Amino acid sequence: MRRPLAALAAGVLLFAASACGSSEGSGDASSGLTTVKVGVIPIVDVAPLYLxxxxxxFEARGLKLSMMLAQGGAAIVPGVTSGQFPFGFSNVTSLLVARSRGVPVRAVAHGIxxxxxxxxxxxxxxVKKGSALTSPKELEGRKVAVNALKNxxxxxxxxxxxxxxGDPDRVRFVELAFDQMPAALGQGQIDAAQVVExxxxxxxxxxxxEIAxxxxxxxxxxxxxxxxxxxRYAAQHPDIVREFQAATAESLAYADAHPAEVRQIIGTYTKVPAAVLDRVTLPKWPAHANRASIEALARLxxxxxxxTTSPDLDKLLP
Structure with a gap:
C-alpha cells in the first residue's frame, strides 16, 4: 500500500506539473482583485467556496479564487507547502499526518x-445491488475502494x-477516485466503496x-x-489570510442556510445529473471545528x- 509520505511526494509532482505562475496572490489590474489559488477536490464538500x-x-474582500483540482487532500497538502498555491482543502487526517511529519501546515477555516x-x-x-454483503465485518478478504490509502x-x-x-487488517483496500467508484462497483471490480456525495x-x-x-x-x-x-504564507500574507477566512466563514454560513443554491452550484463544477443532485445529502458546514472529534480521529x-504520536492540535487548528 502507498504510505502517506509517498502520497505527499506524488502530490508535489502533480502540482509542480499542473500549476503555473506565482501562488503568492497575483493582482488583477483590471478588477483590482488579488487572485489566489485554492487546491480543492471536485466534490460536494467544497460547494460553499464556489457559492x-x-x-x-470573496470579491467584496478583494479576492478572486482560482480552483486547482486534485483527487484528495494528501495531494493538496504538498501543493500548499511547496508554494504552488496558498490555500487548500484537505481532510483532517492528511493535515494530522503532515503535522506529525513536521510539515508546517495550519488550518485557517472550517471545511465540512x-x-x-x-x-x-x-x-x-x-455495496452494489444484489450483493450478499450486509455488514462491515463481512468485508474481511474483500476489496474495498477508498479515494486515498492510509487516510x-x-x-x-x-x-x-x-x-x-471484524478484523480491519483483513480488508483489502484499493485506491480509486470517487467519480470512478460507481462504475467499478457496478462492474464488480470492487466489493464495496466508501464514497461521498x-x-x-x-x-x-x-x-x-449502504451497509455502514x-x-x-x-x-x-x-x-x-x-x-x-x-x-510561511500565513506569516508573509496575514491580510490575505484574514480576508480568506472571513469570506470562507460567510460562504459556509450561506451554504448551510441555502441548500437549493448549493445544489445548483454543484452542477457547475461537477458532471452530476440534475436528477441525482436533487437526491444528494448535503454535509454540515458549521463555523467551527469539533475538536473532540478530531482528537478521536487522531487516536484512530x-x-x-x-x-506514532498525535501532533499538537494547537499548532494545527485556528
Missing part, C-alpha cells in the same frame, strides 16, 4: 462536518469493521445498498475537512499506524 465566489463574498446521523450522512460504505476514509472504514466485530447518490440510484456510515462511526458530528495554508490514526 461564495458566485455570491461575491458529518451530519452525525446514521443513514443520513453525506458519506457511506456501499481518513480507510481509517473510518476500519473503525466500522472493528465496531462490527455525489457518488453516494449515484450508486444508490443504481440500486446500491464510517464517518459517523468515528465520532459524532466529525469534522471531516478544513481549509488550510502554510505557516495512531492505532492504524498513520503516525
Amino acid at each position: 461564495g465566489q458566485h455570491k461575491g463574498f 462536518a458529518s451530519t452525525g446521523v446514521p443513514g443520513k450522512d453525506f458519506s457511506g460504505l456501499l 481518513i476514509n480507510e481509517t473510518a472504514v476500519r473503525e466500522s469493521v472493528r465496531k462490527d466485530g 455525489p457518488a453516494l447518490s449515484t450508486i444508490k440510484a443504481q440500486g446500491g445498498v 456510515d464510517p464517518l459517523v462511526d468515528v465520532a459524532p458530528k466529525l469534522t471531516v475537512a478544513m481549509y488550510f495554508t502554510s505557516e 490514526s495512531v492505532r492504524d499506524g498513520l503516525f
Whole structure:
C-alpha cells in the first residue's frame, strides 16, 4: 500500500506539473482583485467556496479564487507547502499526518462536518445491488475502494469493521477516485466503496445498498475537512489570510442556510445529473471545528499506524 509520505511526494509532482505562475496572490489590474489559488477536490464538500465566489463574498474582500483540482487532500497538502498555491482543502487526517511529519501546515477555516446521523450522512460504505454483503465485518478478504490509502476514509472504514466485530487488517483496500467508484462497483471490480456525495447518490440510484456510515462511526458530528495554508504564507500574507477566512466563514454560513443554491452550484463544477443532485445529502458546514472529534480521529490514526504520536492540535487548528 502507498504510505502517506509517498502520497505527499506524488502530490508535489502533480502540482509542480499542473500549476503555473506565482501562488503568492497575483493582482488583477483590471478588477483590482488579488487572485489566489485554492487546491480543492471536485466534490460536494467544497460547494460553499464556489457559492461564495458566485455570491461575491470573496470579491467584496478583494479576492478572486482560482480552483486547482486534485483527487484528495494528501495531494493538496504538498501543493500548499511547496508554494504552488496558498490555500487548500484537505481532510483532517492528511493535515494530522503532515503535522506529525513536521510539515508546517495550519488550518485557517472550517471545511465540512458529518451530519452525525446514521443513514443520513453525506458519506457511506456501499455495496452494489444484489450483493450478499450486509455488514462491515463481512468485508474481511474483500476489496474495498477508498479515494486515498492510509487516510481518513480507510481509517473510518476500519473503525466500522472493528465496531462490527471484524478484523480491519483483513480488508483489502484499493485506491480509486470517487467519480470512478460507481462504475467499478457496478462492474464488480470492487466489493464495496466508501464514497461521498455525489457518488453516494449515484450508486444508490443504481440500486446500491449502504451497509455502514464510517464517518459517523468515528465520532459524532466529525469534522471531516478544513481549509488550510502554510505557516510561511500565513506569516508573509496575514491580510490575505484574514480576508480568506472571513469570506470562507460567510460562504459556509450561506451554504448551510441555502441548500437549493448549493445544489445548483454543484452542477457547475461537477458532471452530476440534475436528477441525482436533487437526491444528494448535503454535509454540515458549521463555523467551527469539533475538536473532540478530531482528537478521536487522531487516536484512530495512531492505532492504524498513520503516525506514532498525535501532533499538537494547537499548532494545527485556528
